[in-house]
Amino acid sequence: MxxxxxxxxxxxxxxxxxxxxxxxxxxxxxxxxxxxxxxxxxxxxxxxxxxxxxxxxxxxxxxxxxxxxxxxxxxxxxxxxxxxxxxxxFGHSERRILDAVKAAMDRGINLAAVGENEVRLAALICGRFPSVEQVRFTNSGTEANIMALAGARGLTGRTEVLVFRGGYHGGVFTFPLGVPVSAVNLPIPMRFADYNDAAGAAAAIREAGDRLAAVLVEPMQGSGGCIPATREFLQALRDATKETGALLIFDEVMTSRHGYGGLQQRLGITPDMTTFGKYMAGGMSFGAFGGRRDVMAVFDGHRPGAMPHAGTFNNNVLSMAAGCVALGEIFDxxxxxxxxxxxxxxxxxxxxxxxxxxxxxxxxxxxxxxxxxxxxxxxxxxxxxxxxxxxxxxxxxxxxxxxxxxxxxxxxxxxxxxxxxxxxxxxxxxxxxxxxxxxxxxxxx
Missing domain, CATH: 3.90.1150.10 (Aspartate Aminotransferase, domain 1)
Structure with missing residues (x-):
């Protein structure tokens, strides 16, 4: 027939x-x-x-x-x-955030200088996420992941990064299942493993050995379908990266809202670095990456040979002011x-x-x-x-x-x-x- x-x-x-x-x-x-x-x-x-x-x-x-x-x-x-x-x-009309943004605008928009609000916001983030001793700001979660990987590669002197099929870490790090690697992705040498496969991921980390700079993972895949990682899976990543010297980076751009200290605090697993974005500036453009003090020291301008991290709007006054209110007064x-x-x-x-x-x-x-x-x-x-x-x-x-x-x-x-x-x-x-x-x-x- x-x-x-x-x-x-x-x-x-x-x-x-x-x-x-x-x-x-x-x-x-x-x-x-x-x-x-x-x-x-x-x-x-x-x-x-x-x-x-x-x-x-x-x-x-x-x-x-x-x-x-x-x-x-x-x-x-x-x-x-x-x-x-x-x-x-925070919705579309949270008065406290609107007032903070308006007050910042009234004092001038583009000041081309550091300010107190960025120190306040950095302290708020460092005070609530277990992995973050120091932090730097970006304009989006995409940029946060770019800079976190740059820092990991700079610190370790290694080049390769392990990511997971179905993962999404911004517009230039997107890995949908069953689709060829996107031409928009940055040309960083990538290895791939299956999400929530603890044994397979640990084996992939050990196989990469001293070539692997970092493992980048979402504690819950967002674009991939809101699929939470098991604690066993994340613990296997933590153990294997400690063994091989690669940095473990949690992309908590989305999942940091799932607890006062994000999913890392809720699950009790502390990565070396964490990336943030989305809601933290109350709806303004925002991203951030942070981690252990010794890791973040690669960006310390007081040190010879520090890695550069530019961005005209990294510490823009609107995002800094709104973020202080969003994290400091509302989302406790x-x-x-x-x-x-x-x-x-x-x-x-x-x-x-x-x-x-x-x-x-x-x-x-x-x-x-x-x-x-x-x-x-x-x-x-x-x-x-x-x-x-x-x-x-x-x-x-x-x-x-x-x-x-x-x-x-x-x-x-x-x-x-x-x-x-x-x-x-x-x-x-x-x-x-x-x-x-x-x-x-x-x-x-």
């Missing part, structure tokens, strides 16, 4: 039809966003300047945010659970623990809703960050999604937008502090309705 004559799973054709209908409804409801995108395509390739915000037929254009809510160019309102991919921890230990607990409760409720309908869908994550997977669990490592899974993910995204809930295109949610229990209940109800309505096109559990 010809493959063309083979019976098709009816779910596939139904899924195609459901997705076409969802796209058409999405486009029809957003003529202003469509017009903005059409104009943008004339002057920007693809019509935008940030890949993660690109999706077809066109992305929704937002015009206003307040608290945990957004309004788009067509006047539609949303509960914002995207949380600016974890950078929007009690706030961090409350946010983590809220996310854990939400994820459990979402998974209960999925299980109730008997569909192959569940959420992974830690604390206030979570991501749906359209397959049975557990999911402990990144994977290449099937075309059907990608369609289900897209359908989920459009259905949530129709329900007035804004998520990352890949389905990831990152709760902000203004999100309430009622907001979480609304999301659970929307997922429950999605599972009920789309059960005919979802895979059975």
């Amino acid at each position: 010809s493959p063309l004559d083979a019976p098709r799973d009816p779910r596939n054709s139904d899924l195609d039809a459901a997705l076409i209908e969802a796209r058409e409804a999405y486009a029809a409801a957003r003529p202003q966003s469509a017009a903005i995108h059409a104009k943008a395509r004339e002057v920007m390739p693809g019509g935008n300047t940030r890949t993660v915000l690109f999706y077809t037929p066109f992305p929704t254009a937002m015009v206003r945010g307040e608290g945990a809510h957004l309004r788009d160019a067509d006047g539609r309102d949303y509960l914002d659970l995207c949380g600016e991919y974890s950078a929007g921890l 230990e009690s706030a961090a623990e409350a946010l983590f607990a809220r996310g854990e409760t939400l994820r459990a409720a979402l998974n209960a809703a999925c299980a109730k309908h008997g569909v192959a869908m569940h959420f992974t994550g830690a604390g206030s960050m979570l991501n749906p997977h359209f397959r049975n669990g557990p999911v402990t490592a990144p994977y290449k999604a099937s075309p059907e899974e990608e369609q289900m993910r897209e359908l989920f995204f459009f259905d949530m937008l129709a329900a007035g809930i804004y998520l990352a295109r890949r389905g990831m949610a990152a709760l902000s502090l203004p999100v309430t229990d009622a907001d979480c209940a609304r999301f659970v109800a929307a997922v429950d309705e999605f599972c009920a309505a789309r059960k005919p096109v979802l895979k059975p559990a």
Whole structure:
């Protein structure tokens, strides 16, 4: 029998039809966003300047945010659970941060000098993360990872770096599973291992030996699907790097929100260096890298031959002022623990809703960050999604937008502090309705 004559799973054709209908409804409801995108395509390739915000037929254009809510160019309102991919921890209108930024602007923007606020912010970071005795600032998590690796290579005199398949460490260090290494990645010699494979990773570190400068790892893969590392896996990295002299670097750009001292404190594993970014400057552009004093000493300008670390806006007055308020007054230990607990409760409720309908869908994550997977669990490592899974993910995204809930295109949610229990209940109800309505096109559990 010809493959063309083979019976098709009816779910596939139904899924195609459901997705076409969802796209058409999405486009029809957003003529202003469509017009903005059409104009943008004339002057920007693809019509935008940030890949993660690109999706077809066109992305929704937002015009206003307040608290945990957004309004788009067509006047539609949303509960914002995207949380600016974890950078929007404080919501869109935290008055204390706005006041701090305004006060900094009133004193002058570009001063080309050091200031007291950068010392205050550095002390706040050093005081809460176990691995950080000294810290330097950058403009993004991407830059933080670049400089951390530069420091590790400079200190050790070695060149190679071990990373993990499915990992993401910024726009120039992206390693999606099943995809050739990106041409945008920096030309640093890389070795690869599998995430959450403790024995395999330890063996790879020992095999690299004195060629390996650093191991760079996310304690929870964010872009890879909010997949937490096991403690056993991270401990194996800690033990093997100590044995071989490589530096262990935790990329906590996202996960530092999962506790007062990040996931490293929650898990009780201390790396040699840590990178930060996202929320720490209250929504302003920000990144940082820090570590043991002897490691960070390679950037000490008082020492002959110190490594340079430039950046016009590294210590810009807006980020420094906002960061002092964000970490010093708002996101304290009690706030961090409350946010983590809220996310854990939400994820459990979402998974209960999925299980109730008997569909192959569940959420992974830690604390206030979570991501749906359209397959049975557990999911402990990144994977290449099937075309059907990608369609289900897209359908989920459009259905949530129709329900007035804004998520990352890949389905990831990152709760902000203004999100309430009622907001979480609304999301659970929307997922429950999605599972009920789309059960005919979802895979059975």
